[in-house]
Amino acid sequence: MIRASAQSFDVPKTMTVEHVRDYWRHGYAIVRGVFTPADMAAAFDRTHAEGTAYPRSYRNGNTFFRQANDANLGRVLRMVQWPSYVDSALDRVRTDPRLLAIVAPLIGQDVKQIINQMHWKTPGAAATEFGYHQDIRFRRPREAYRDPLHSYVQTGIAIDPHGRWNGCLTVYPGSHRLGELALGGDGRIMERSTSAADLKNAGLDPGVVVDVELQPGDVALWNLFTVHGSRTNRSAIDRRFYLNGYVRAPDCDRSAWTFRGGNPCPLGDPVLIHYEDLLRNPEPHFVEVG
Numbered sequence: 001m002i003r004a005s006a007q008s009f010d011v012p013k014t015m016t017v018e019h020v021r022d023y024w025r026h027g028y029a030i031v032r033g034v035f036t037p038a039d040m041a042a043a044f045d046r047t048h049a050e051g052t053a054y055p056r057s058y059r060n061g062n063t064f065f066r067q068a069n070d071a072n073l074g075r076v077l078r079m080v081q082w083p084s085y086v087d088s089a090l091d092r093v094r095t096d097p098r099l100l101a102i103v104a105p106l107i108g109q110d111v112k113q114i115i116n117q118m119h120w121k122t123p124g125a126a127a128t129e130f131g132y133h134q135d136i137r138f139r140r141p142r143e144a145y146r147d148p149l150h151s152y153v154q155t156g157i158a159i160d161p162h163g164r165w166n167g168c169l170t171v172y173p174g175s176h177r178l179g180e181l182a183l184g185g186d187g188r189i190m191e192r193s194t195s196a197a198d199l200k201n202a203g204l205d206p207g208v209v210v211d212v213e214l215q216p217g218d219v220a221l222w223n224l225f226t227v228h229g230s231r232t233n234r235s236a237i238d239r240r241f242y243l244n245g246y247v248r249a250p251d252c253d254r255s256a257w258t259f260r261g262g263n264p265c266p267l268g269d270p271v272l273i274h275y276e277d278l279l280r281n282p283e284p285h286f287v288e289v290g
């Protein structure tokens with residue numbers, strides 16, 4: 001039973017146990033019509049304006065504005081990690097009862113959060129893909145994450161129409177049952193393409209991949225072991241995606257509580273999540289990447 005909390009909401013028709021069944025059957029699921037993302041779109045715009053005003057990638061504690069040097073456009077903002085430390089609208093979404101209603105049937109109501117991330121695919125950019133990978137590869141140190149198959153759920157909220165034409169998420173159904181695969185080779189995922197060769201090298205059939213097509217406000221969810229990537233934006237519009245990754249609190253030594261007994265918890269001061277130098281170098285600074 002999901003407890004009532006500060007905000008009330010109408011349960012969208014598709015928010016039922018169906019998404020739990022689909023998630024375990026296929027390694028991913030879609031819940032339609034969860035949010036009306038106008039507030040989030042505005043937050044994406046102001047965060048984008050801030051992130052592109054910096055001359056280089058920029059970190060302030062856990063908040064990281066990650067630029068890339070694009071072959072067509074020069075400096076572009078590709079993602080921001082942990083914007084919720086600085087943007088209250090985005091912070092409200094990550095503790096929204098609608099997201100709890102999606103993840104609680106999978107991981108319960110005592111939940112921490114490992115991912116809070118905004119992705120852009122700027123129209124006209126040369127590099128907008130994410131190569132095929134499983135998110136388990138980013139969970140470091142591994143001993144800080146227990147029972148990762150069952151304890152972790154990644155979610156993504158579509159801000160824009162999200163299709164093959166503008167660089168949708170793609171998934172390999174059933175791959176969550178295959179364990180950790182040798183995928184992706186060297187280099188950063190966001191500098192690789194969704195290559196059929198990567199799948200074949202891991203013994204996977206590229207014909208099995210499915211495009212995850214979403215409307216604004218739909219939520220996709222996938223497992224830490226689900227093989228997925230993300231296509232090129234070939235369109236004239238952006239493809240913005242708001243990602244929040246949740247973990248059963250007792251199974252994770254990193255990050256802070258997001259829901260305790262189903263009640264939202266404030267973010268508080270930055271704690272150790274991915275940025276290993278948080279305590280040694282907490283001051284704002286530019287970062288040389290990409």
Ligand SMILES: O=C(O)CCC(=O)C(=O)O
Nearest residue numbers: 119130168169229230241
């Ligand atoms: O923005 C995207 O489509 C990429 C999502 C993804 O692959 C990830 O966050 O692991």
